Amino acid sequence: MEYVVPLIIVLVIVIAVVVGSKVLKRRSRPVQESGLGADGLGHKQAKGNREISRENAEAASARLNPVTHQRVYSMIAQRQVLNAVKEYRSATGMSLGDSAAAVAALAQFPQPTPEAKPAPVIKEGPLTVDDIIKAAPEEVKPEPAVRNTVPSAYRYRAIVSQGGDVREVASTRLNEQIFRQIRDLAQSGNYDGAARLLRSHADIGEGEAREFVSMIGPED
Numbered sequence: 001m002e003y004v005v006p007l008i009i010v011l012v013i014v015i016a017v018v019v020g021s022k023v024l025k026r027r028s029r030p031v032q033e034s035g036l037g038a039d040g041l042g043h044k045q046a047k048g049n050r051e052i053s054r055e056n057a058e059a060a061s062a063r064l065n066p067v068t069h070q071r072v073y074s075m076i077a078q079r080q081v082l083n084a085v086k087e088y089r090s091a092t093g094m095s096l097g098d099s100a101a102a103v104a105a106l107a108q109f110p111q112p113t114p115e116a117k118p119a120p121v122i123k124e125g126p127l128t129v130d131d132i133i134k135a136a137p138e139e140v141k142p143e144p145a146v147r148n149t150v151p152s153a154y155r156y157r158a159i160v161s162q163g164g165d166v167r168e169v170a171s172t173r174l175n176e177q178i179f180r181q182i183r184d185l186a187q188s189g190n191y192d193g194a195a196r197l198l199r200s201h202a203d204i205g206e207g208e209a210r211e212f213v214s215m216i217g218p219e220d
Contacts, residue, residue, distance in 0.1 A: 013081055013100040050101035054109045060102035061111035063092045069113050076107050158182075158202075162215040169212055171202035186216040 050056075061069060068091040075084035081103065089099035156174035160167050178201050185194035194213040199206065 013085065013104045050097060052101065052105050052108055054105075056102070057105035057109035057111055060088075060105050061114060063094075063102075064088070064114060065091075066113050066115075069111075072103065072106065073110075076103065158198075158212075160212060160215040165215065167212050167215055169198065169202050169204060173201040182213065183216050186213040 064072065068087065071087050072084050072091075075081070075087060084103045085096070085100050088094070088103050089096060092099065092102075094102065155170045155172050156176070156179070158169045158174055158179045178197070182194045182197050185191075185197065191210065191213050194216070195206065195209040198204070198209045198213060202209075204212070
């Protein structure tokens with residue numbers, strides 16, 4: 001009874017390979033006549049060993065990583081043979097026939113999940129900062145430096161006075177050059193333009209901006 005499922009899987013795979021081979025043969029005939037491989041690089045793709053054996057099952061398993069290995073065996077266990085072949089082919093880039101033979105070998109000779117890649121080995125000799133960072137686990141590696149896009153904390157103070165009344169506007173977006181432009185507009189009588197320019201560089205209301213620029217005198 002233990003050989004029934006693998007035999008069914010192999011039978012289904014053989015049928016799929018026969019049908020798929022006819023389709024692929026029609027599609028690949030112009031390429032073969034031109035002397036180019038399926039990858040267009042002037043050489044034919046090598047075919048794998050399609051023998052259903054324990055050695056080929058081990059080789060088929062070695063081509064998978066832990067995630068794809070579990071996916072393929074999950075589909076085999078659910079008897080989704082065609083999906084298993086499709087998953088194996090997608091993970092390895094092998095042909096339909098080679099992928100089908102690999103799945104059949106994996107079904108008949110179950111293989112353990114491959115181990116994850118070992119941690120990188122630190123080279124001998126003096127260590128550098130880069131060596132330590134590369135060898136550190138992902139969870140303790142420093143976050144990449146993020147460029148500081150926050151405006152400078154320096155607040156420019158623009159002060160005007162008229163009689164005994166003094167007004168001040170402080171903003172990180174103001175500077176001496178901008179305030180000079182505001183002053184020139186106000187002194188030329190363009191109070192609306194001066195107020196708009198001030199509001200675009202400071203968080204104040206329209207009425208407050210108009211009062212501020214109206215107090216700008218020739219000596220401010």
